Amino acid sequence: MDFATLNALDYDDFVNIFGNVVEKCPIITAAVWSKRPFAGLADLEAAIHEFIDALPESGKEGILRCHPDLAGRELQSGTLTQESREEQARAGLDALNSAEVSRMTRLNLDYKARFGFPFVICARMNDKATILRQLSERVQNERQVERARGIEEVKRICHLRLQGLVLTDVPNKL
Amino acid sequence: MDFATLNALDYDDFVNIFGNVVEKCPIITAAVWSKRPFAGLADLEAAIHEFIDALPESGKEGILRCHPDLAGRELQSGTLTQESREEQARAGLDALNSAEVSRMTRLNLDYKARFGFPFVICARMNDKATILRQLSERVQNERQVERARGIEEVKRICHLRLQGLVLTDVPNKL
Numbered sequence: 001m002d003f004a005t006l007n008a009l010d011y012d013d014f015v016n017i018f019g020n021v022v023e024k025c026p027i028i029t030a031a032v033w034s035k036r037p038f039a040g041l042a043d044l045e046a047a048i049h050e051f052i053d054a055l056p057e058s059g060k061e062g063i064l065r066c067h068p069d070l071a072g073r074e075l076q077s078g079t080l081t082q083e084s085r086e087e088q089a090r091a092g093l094d095a096l097n098s099a100e101v102s103r104m105t106r107l108n109l110d111y112k113a114r115f116g117f118p119f120v121i122c123a124r125m126n127d128k129a130t131i132l133r134q135l136s137e138r139v140q141n142e143r144q145v146e147r148a149r150g151i152e153e154v155k156r157i158c159h160l161r162l163q164g165l166v167l168t169d170v171p172n173k174l
Numbered sequence: 175m176d177f178a179t180l181n182a183l184d185y186d187d188f189v190n191i192f193g194n195v196v197e198k199c200p201i202i203t204a205a206v207w208s209k210r211p212f213a214g215l216a217d218l219e220a221a222i223h224e225f226i227d228a229l230p231e232s233g234k235e236g237i238l239r240c241h242p243d244l245a246g247r248e249l250q251s252g253t254l255t256q257e258s259r260e261e262q263a264r265a266g267l268d269a270l271n272s273a274e275v276s277r278m279t280r281l282n283l284d285y286k287a288r289f290g291f292p293f294v295i296c297a298r299m300n301d302k303a304t305i306l307r308q309l310s311e312r313v314q315n316e317r318q319v320e321r322a323r324g325i326e327e328v329k330r331i332c333h334l335r336l337q338g339l340v341l342t343d344v345p346n347k348l
Contacts, residue, residue: 010286011239011286011290011291012286015239015240024200026198026199026236027202027233027236028201030235030240031230031235031239034235034290051230056228058206058225059205061207062200062201063201063204065205065207066201112184112185112186
């Protein structure tokens with residue numbers, strides 16, 4: 001999709017196409033539509049970052065809490081968003097053995113009990129081994145460190161989702 | 175649901191139950207979880223208002239853009255959220271005659287073309303006649319007046335959705 005086309009989208013189509021670049025936060029996409037026209041992908045991404053960075057800390061935690069657990073209940077029950085399902089599958093999280101599922105479940109619970117938000121990592125940039133290692137390491141961080149780290153990962157996920165959408169025609173979503 | 179129970183909910187359950195009190199904006203519910211414990215409904219509602227009011231104007235427009243058209247495409251195609259479907263049905267918007275559908279469609283398009291966000295009104299506090307009248311009147315307002323008015327309506331909708339959830343046990347959502 002070229003940016004002339006993107007900048008000409010009405011908000012309905014814009015949110016329909018880009019509404020989940022930040023997981024379950026279509027408000028962010030819907031808000032940055034006000035900032036068009038965008039000079040390119042980096043400009044659109046900068047508008048998203050600006051919105052996220054201006055949120056109070058509770059709002060950043062809110063973004064994290066809209067993310068599913070990795071290899072969690074929503075993966076098992078088939079209720080992940082399409083984007084999350086593909087990303088978790090690509091990292092091999094839909095094919096864990098029972099020992100790996102148990103370890104992931106326990107670590108996710110520990111992490112959520114400690115921080116009050118889920119462990120967020122860009123699954124497409126990691127495999128199950130590095131995800132498990134990162135989870136076991138990051139659960140020991142301080143809360144504010146993890147909140148900032150989680151938001152960094154949200155931005156990585158957003159970057160790859162945006163690239164995937166802008167560099168294809170996504171006619172099926174229009 | 176009493177507030178001791180509500181305040182003891184982990185964020186997963188809290189977002190699962192209250193995530194759509196502002197249409198398609200679970201980030202708001204997920205953010206205000208950080209502010210618990212809540213003394214009561216008014217306190218929870220105040221935390222939601224505080225979050226909304228602190229958003230930049232683009233963020234408030236973002237909230238409005240997450241709302242469906244009244245008697246629009248999503249009602250026809252059955253893709254409304256459960257809350258919106260019930261509210262639109264209660265106002266009689268699922269039983270318009272063809273002339274009413276045409277008028278509503280044209281007015282919605284005019285409104286969206288003028289403001290860049292949809293007409294939002296608390297359907298449960300209105301019927302189809304008052305909704306059509308309000309729509310034809312409000313489309314003539316200034317943009318900043320309608321943005322503020324739309325957010326007022328979002329808060330009315332939120333109030334009724336919260337009441338409906340807190341004053342029942344909603345065990346099916348847990």
